[in-house]
Amino acid sequence: MSRVSLEYGGARMAKSIHYDSADWHYDKKFVETGLPDQYSAHHILYFQRWLHERDALTDDFWVEVVEDGPRVFPQDFRAWGDIEFLDYMVKPEWRPFVDAYYSGAYQRDYAATLQGDLPSMYHIPFTDEGGAKLKTVLDERHAQWRENPDRWVKPQTVTQKHPKTSGALVTVGFILLLVLLVVVVGKLFDVVERAIQGTVFQVPVTILLLAMMGWGVWKAFRKKP
Incomplete structure (x- = not known):
């Protein structure tokens, strides 16, 4: 999942969770399968159809899918590259389940339920029969989640559990690295100074070293766009 900012209905929406997109799966590996483009989005369509059946x-x-047409979930309602799945497409009361389940456990269940002997999950066709099989699994997963909302929550990392401590350690590490850098540069200057002392190269070389050090610091800490 990723977060994106979207223009929608003439107003700028807040940052949304981008659950999935057909073009994320349209890579070299997928092209080599020789499958029609829309197969890269079948797993998205199956999940969206189940959500539709659950209102x-x-x-x-x-509005994005069928514009002014009837709200019927057909087999192929748009070009494959337009198939997106974002959090604002899901009603608020359903989003916690989708947040927890879709990005990991869903694709495992999808493949285990429908792939069978097919070479990959992308070979799974989009059919009513497949939808019926997957519906049973998704209904069960949703019931399990309601009983235990933390079922698919990933364990927190040390940084997530102790953000202040982690931040302090990073700051201390940065200070120690800076001190080490100053010591190393100082030693380097001493070596160079002894080597060129009394020669015409003393001033130019010193200026060059200072310039190189300044350039290195600028490259390391400049803000990326």
């Missing part, structure tokens, strides 16, 4: 999709989803 969990928002008006925003339908």
